[in-house]
Amino acid sequence: MRLLAQSHIANRYAQPTEIMAKVQVARAPGQTIVSETLSISPDTRVDAVELEDGRLLRGIFQGQVEVAYSAVIDLEPRIEIHAGALQHRWSDLPADILPYLMPSRFCPSDKFLRFAGREFGNVSGGAKMIAIVEWIRKHVDYLHGVSTAETGAESTFIDRAGVCRDFTHLGLTLARAGGIPARAVAAYALALDPPDFHAVFEVWLGNGWWLIDPTGLAPIEGLIRIAHGRDAADIAFLTTSGPVEQVAMTVSVAKI
Known part of the structure; x- marks a missing residue:
């Protein structure tokens, strides 16, 4: 395309x-x-x-x-993440992927270990990521004016509302808390309404990166990568x- x-x-x-x-x-x-x-x-x-x-x-x-x-x-062409995408043991991950398992400024994944284990501990890999995204879309409202440039995943988890940046931070946090490497991605997005720079994320499963839009507002096949990093501080x-x-x-x- x-x-x-x-x-x-x-x-x-x-x-x-x-x-x-x-x-x-x-x-x-x-x-x-x-x-x-x-x-x-x-x-x-x-x-x-x-x-x-x-x-x-x-x-x-x-x-x-x-x-x-x-x-x-x-x-x-890109395909959506599927339930069978394999989650690797940390010892089997490439060394350059390991930093994306760690907490970062806006994504304190170490504080979500218990919640991630209770909510998503019965599945792994692609099935876990699908469950995480479904949870976010069910429990978090897409709403302008609730968050600021300083809002992190903890506040979004409490407020249950935010914009693409906040959805992405929460997705990154829950993925890392579940043992899945995840990084933020800034993108130009086809069919995004209203048009804007878009924040999404990707996870490392099955020896590759899978793009995910936790808001569901833009199709992944129309995402054009600008930059990636640990969270919004790296991709602004x-x-x-x-x-x-x-x-x-x-x-x-x-x-x-």
């Missing part, structure tokens, strides 16, 4: 502010960048860094700065050293 992903971000910076941005489509298995354009107005120098977990832009912005990105992407589309005022932001994905 060929998709066109676009984003336009306009912010106002009152003083020289260091920024890190992740808006470019990742060079990753299952997706091929056919063409892309990046423009910054007014013309501002940025460093483009290729990382294993995504592509990073670094620079210093001041005044009103607009970042516009567009990419044509070919996506290979913009991180700044000081205050910033958002002027405008649009995101869109369409079939070609």
Whole structure:
């Protein structure tokens, strides 16, 4: 499937502010960048860094700065996670997968061990992940205004409401508490309404990563990877050293 992903971000910076941005489509298995354009107005120098977990832009912005990105992407077919996906013993996992078993800033999985064992301890692997996602969709409402950029999985578990970021943090937390490696993924998403940068996650089962949208708002076959990491702190589309005022932001994905 060929998709066109676009984003336009306009912010106002009152003083020289260091920024890190992740808006470019990742060079990753299952997706091929056919063409892309990046423009910054007014013309501002940025460093483009290729990382294993995504592509990073670094620079210093001041005044009103607009970042516009567009990419044509070919996506290979994806399949939904299935109940038979094998869960590995920790000793059998590749070494680079092990960090995604650990608690992180927004995902205190060590505090959910008892709950995960009681709720999902009778199944493993793909069946466990399906049960976790079903639990989240049943017990957590998709609702704007309940959470903030500082909200973690504990608060979402208590409030039982949030947006894609919160659903993903809770999914990551319960997966790791159940012994399944899990990492957050930032994505452009086809058919997401309203359009926005989308937070989903993936789990390591059967010697591979399986993408999951815990909100159920976007089909996995239309997800375009931007970056991955332990939680939202690693995959934010913009991180700044000081205050910033958002002027405008649009995101869109369409079939070609």
